[in-house]
Amino acid sequence: MLRLENVTKTYRTRNGTFNALDDVSLHIEAGEFAVIRGASGCGKTTLLMTFAGMLRPTRGTVLFGDRDLYRMGSAERACFRAQNLGFVFQMFHLVPYLSIAENVLLPAAAAGLADPGTRAAELIDKLGLASRRHHDPTQLSAGEKQRTAVARAMLNEPRVILADEPTGNLDPDNARAVLGHLAEYHKGGGTVVIVTHGPEAAQFADKIIHLNAGRIDSNP
Amino acid sequence: MHIAKLIVKEILHRKTHFLLGLVAVAAAVALVVAFVTTAAAGNRETARLMLKTGFNLRIIPADADMNRFLINGFSDRTMPAGYLDTMARQEGFSYNHLLASLQQKIAWRGMEVILTGLAPEVCPPDRKKPPMVFEVKRGTAYMGSVLAEALDIKKGDAIDVNGTMLEIVQCLSPSGTLDDIRIQCHIADAQTILNLPGRINEIQAVDCLCFVPTDDPLAILKDELARVLPEAQVIQIARIAEARNQQRRMVQSYLAFIMAAVIVVAGAWIGLLAMLNVRQRQSEIGIMRAIGYRADYIAALLLGKAVLMGLVGALIGFTVGSALAVVFGPDIFKVTAKALKTDYALLLWSLIAAPAFAAVASFIPVMRAVAQDPADTLRKE
Numbered sequence: 001m002l003r004l005e006n007v008t009k010t011y012r013t014r015n016g017t018f019n020a021l022d023d024v025s026l027h028i029e030a031g032e033f034a035v036i037r038g039a040s041g042c043g044k045t046t047l048l049m050t051f052a053g054m055l056r057p058t059r060g061t062v063l064f065g066d067r068d069l070y071r072m073g074s075a076e077r078a079c080f081r082a083q084n085l086g087f088v089f090q091m092f093h094l095v096p097y098l099s100i101a102e103n104v105l106l107p108a109a110a111a112g113l114a115d116p117g118t119r120a121a122e123l124i125d126k127l128g129l130a131s132r133r134h135h136d137p138t139q140l141s142a143g144e145k146q147r148t149a150v151a152r153a154m155l156n157e158p159r160v161i162l163a164d165e166p167t168g169n170l171d172p173d174n175a176r177a178v179l180g181h182l183a184e185y186h187k188g189g190g191t192v193v194i195v196t197h198g199p200e201a202a203q204f205a206d207k208i209i210h211l212n213a214g215r216i217d218s219n220p
Numbered sequence: 221m222h223i224a225k226l227i228v229k230e231i232l233h234r235k236t237h238f239l240l241g242l243v244a245v246a247a248a249v250a251l252v253v254a255f256v257t258t259a260a261a262g263n264r265e266t267a268r269l270m271l272k273t274g275f276n277l278r279i280i281p282a283d284a285d286m287n288r289f290l291i292n293g294f295s296d297r298t299m300p301a302g303y304l305d306t307m308a309r310q311e312g313f314s315y316n317h318l319l320a321s322l323q324q325k326i327a328w329r330g331m332e333v334i335l336t337g338l339a340p341e342v343c344p345p346d347r348k349k350p351p352m353v354f355e356v357k358r359g360t361a362y363m364g365s366v367l368a369e370a371l372d373i374k375k376g377d378a379i380d381v382n383g384t385m386l387e388i389v390q391c392l393s394p395s396g397t398l399d400d401i402r403i404q405c406h407i408a409d410a411q412t413i414l415n416l417p418g419r420i421n422e423i424q425a426v427d428c429l430c431f432v433p434t435d436d437p438l439a440i441l442k443d444e445l446a447r448v449l450p451e452a453q454v455i456q457i458a459r460i461a462e463a464r465n466q467q468r469r470m471v472q473s474y475l476a477f478i479m480a481a482v483i484v485v486a487g488a489w490i491g492l493l494a495m496l497n498v499r500q501r502q503s504e505i506g507i508m509r510a511i512g513y514r515a516d517y518i519a520a521l522l523l524g525k526a527v528l529m530g531l532v533g534a535l536i537g538f539t540v541g542s543a544l545a546v547v548f549g550p551d552i553f554k555v556t557a558k559a560l561k562t563d564y565a566l567l568l569w570s571l572i573a574a575p576a577f578a579a580v581a582s583f584i585p586v587m588r589a590v591a592q593d594p595a596d597t598l599r600k601e
């Protein structure tokens with residue numbers, strides 16, 4: 001369903017240019033739990049953002065089904081993300097002035113959801129945040145923040161959840177809990193792509209892709 | 221969630237930031253409103269009255285010989301004393317002082333004397349201005365210094381001027397002007413002495429305004445007065461009016477300069493605050509872009525805050541500025557004080573201009589934040 005074809009992403013720096021992704025081709029099937037592993041700085045986030053339609057590759061194409069993401073206009077791509085994608089980041093990125101419930105509801109307007117309240121309440125219960133519903137993000141532990149982010153990623157019932165180091169700031173128990181929720185979503189038919197340098201996610205994976213200095217490493 | 225709700229929640233979350241912006245907008249609006257209200261009061265009155273204020277006029281008989289008038293300092297002809305009342309009651313004409321006099325050169329005790337009869341000073345009923353000249357009671361006189369010395373006249377002496385007895389209430393100290401050879405008495409006494417009952421030969425009108433909008437208020441004043449005072453002509457004491465007008469223009473351009481400076485500073489301040497705000501909100505902007513909010517929505521979210529800042533700032537600024545104008549204005553703009561009042565059209569303008577101004581001042585930082593690659597913020601570990 002998600003397909004990269006000969007994607008190269010070149011960054012321009014003070015010391016010249018360098019390829020964060022170098023001729024990467026890979027595809028992820030619908031309903032797959034894919035983990036992309038690699039050392040820090042090997043290009044994982046770059047890869048994920050390219051998947052997400054948020055970072056135009058220097059060369060190559062990114063396909064979602066049969067749609068070429070970077071042939072769309074930026075407003076169309078935004079709409080596409082709102083309909084099809086969910087995001088979880090290492091740094092949570094909760095909106096500080098919104099309550100937990102409101103943060104979970106944030107994608108509703110962008111995705112044009114009909115009855116987001118019910119769905120949000122379900123997710124908040126399911127992720128164990130019911131008692132935190134009206135709290136501010138600052139009042140939450142790291143684990144609770146990331147579960148809020150997971151609930152937010154699931155609100156629009158996306159076809160794919162893209163997670164960038166979702167357990168990078170969590171202790172092992174919370175890491176397991178967050179991965180468990182993503183796994184459950186996967187069992188329900190969702191597609192999950194996690195990029196991470198850690199080993200925790202591997203046990204849930206249908207497919208593990210190794211990335212090394214911007215290239216797919218077929219024998220790690 | 222509705223965009224307005226997001227804006228309000230963010231404002232409540234970062235109150236200090238909003239207040240700092242509000243202060244700038246409110247201060248700028250208050251200053252502009254205070255300035256425009258007072259200037260408008262001035263202009264409104266000036267428009268209705270005239271474009272320049274404070275003409276000092278000399279009204280003398282129409283048939284006066286100008287040559288002799290200028291040489292002697294007074295006219296050799298007379299006009300009805302009733303003109304004083306007519307002027308005082310004239311609609312569409314405002315003044316601060318009216319001084320009527322009857323002057324003539326007479327021979328007295330072998331000297332040439334200017335007998336000067338002064339009518340009690342006339343002021344508008346609602347204005348408490350200190351009198352410009354001393355008031356002379358009937359049967360009394362003030363003696364010029366040259367006369368007093370030459371004729372050995374002292375305070376308390378009674379003098380006979382062509383059959384009228386006057387008591388000297390004061391001998392004036394030397395002034396180096398015609399006053400030194402004047403006998404100044406009540407106008408009625410002068411009329412008796414000169415056998416000119418009910419006549420005067422000059423009215424000085426100080427601080428005159430006319431009630432018709434015009435570029436040439438003096439012409440209007442002259443026309444108006446010519447109509448009601450057919451036997452009179454009007455001469456302007458030009459230097460005073462021109463000096464006042466220049467002073468007024470100087471004050472106005474100085475205030476306009478201060479106003480422009482405050483607006484520039486307020487704009488820079490709001491722009492700086494917007495920059496700090498979007499920097500703080502990078503994470504929020506990034507996640508909203510990722511989630512699928514379009515760039516124009518984010519721009520509206522950020523600029524909406526500036527617009528709200530402008531609206532609230534306009535309300536506060538208008539209230540403060542109007543209050544300042546109404547409280548302090550009358551002391552500053554004494555001439556036009558009566559016309560000072562809250563101008564609600566300015567409220568409308570403030571409510572349009574201040575939000576637009578705040579949005580323009582915030583525009584560059586906001587657009588830079590929106591144009592920034594969200595991937596950059598979201599990748600931060």
Ligand SMILES: Nc1ncnc2c1ncn2[C@@H]1O[C@H](COP(=O)(O)OP(=O)(O)O)[C@@H](O)[C@H]1O
Binds near residue numbers: 012041043046047
């Ligand atoms: N905007 C950028 N400009 C220049 N270099 C960048 C930029 N973003 C990332 N990089 C570099 O590209 C490489 C890959 O970055 P990233 O995709 O964030 O790696 P990872 O997520 O695997 O740690 C790193 O060396 C990083 O420093």
Ligand SMILES: [Mg+2]
Binds near residue numbers: 044045164165599
């Ligand atoms: Mg990364």
